[in-house]
Amino acid sequence: MLLIVTLAQTACIDLAGLRKFTDSSVEAGKKFKELAADKYRSCAAELYFLDTRGRGFNEIRLFESPDSFLTKDTVPAARKQQCEQVKIDSAKFVAANKVLMTYLYVMGQLAGDNVANTDKEFKAAKDALEGLPGGGDPIVGAALSIANTITNIFMDVQRQKAIKKAVLENEKHIGAVTGGLSRYLTTYISQLENERGAAISMYEFALAGHIEFNSARTLKTPTQDPPIQYDALNVVAATSQLELEVAKLNGRIKGAKAFQKVLQDITEGHTELYAEAQRGFNKKQAVRIALKYAPSIQTSYDDIVKAFD
């Protein structure tokens, strides 16, 4: 997104393409909140699938929502707490992401000589980061530095110079924030994989119970009809349910990896622009950098949307 800065400085730019690039980047950034909320959902869903494991096929239900499941007495308090912790920890990363995206958005707007307005969410994100207890968490410090840059940009009369200065000042902070966000996404991907494993194991155990029941019935010829949980029709329904669940999770894993690619592109793009700024900020070179990363971000954005819409 920062690449817009230089694109807009060049007379022969394709504005339609620029707009598409801006929209994709901003939309990709917005999706982070959904990914973070999904990590909490996934944690609860993993517990749900493990909790449901010992039951027969007709007892298998789709996971509804973390809030309804985590209030149940059957879930041990310590496990509930683990998912609650995910929710608490995620807030910090959501705020850091918001700051990063606002920084890039503001830079893009200013490059086009637009009046950049930061929204209330940015203010809230900045406040949230400032309100966190100390402890030297690198992502918090880096995000706050970026947030301060955004605030200072509005005070600088010569905005184009302010942009260049911001690129030079924030290079290390951008890397710290994108690195922290990417690591967070790695834990999210791992969480989704664990959820997928738990969903599959729920099915496997239901199947094992089904087979055991049928072999016992064959050997002992029971006097009563089999209980409904061993109805073969339920096996079919559960199988298709599992396939849908696994496909959805695979899509989200792909979406999270695509978001990591967006972060990587932002980092690399910013680093190249930083080097260019150090040399004096040649517009032609800066546009070349922008065009190098824009298509990749667009492709990643499409994958993210596909996974979470």
Next chain:
Amino acid sequence: MPKERMTFDEVMRQSELFTEVADKVKDFQLENFQDLRKNERAELTEIEFGLRDVARRLLNDATSIAWDDMEDAVEKISKATAKMKKTQKHLTSVKRILMFATAAITLAGAILTGNPITIGTAGLELIGLSDKFAEEDKEAAEAEEDAVG
């Protein structure tokens, strides 16, 4: 001398390893489903879920875990978890799985609290078990060879 720190990647590897061992316990139960008694199934499930709890905690803490004051504990953890990986192929009975997984959970608890002494003790116990299983399997294989020969 700078204190050693466990990196994000290392914590993630620990988490994945505990998930791997939990999967091994689950697979054992599924493969032997009809031969296991009800209480054995319950015990295996409990130990498997315990391992998954550890994996989840490490996963949750990976982005912010503080590994200061660990000194040489990192090396002990690395040695013990390397053994964990190798030992998976020797987990061929309920008894072994329960012994091994309990030791693994103890080690995980020590890692999460960051106490180097407890880490050292738990690590040694796990390594000892691992060596014991490997030795027993080696002797059994040799005895089988002798019997065939």
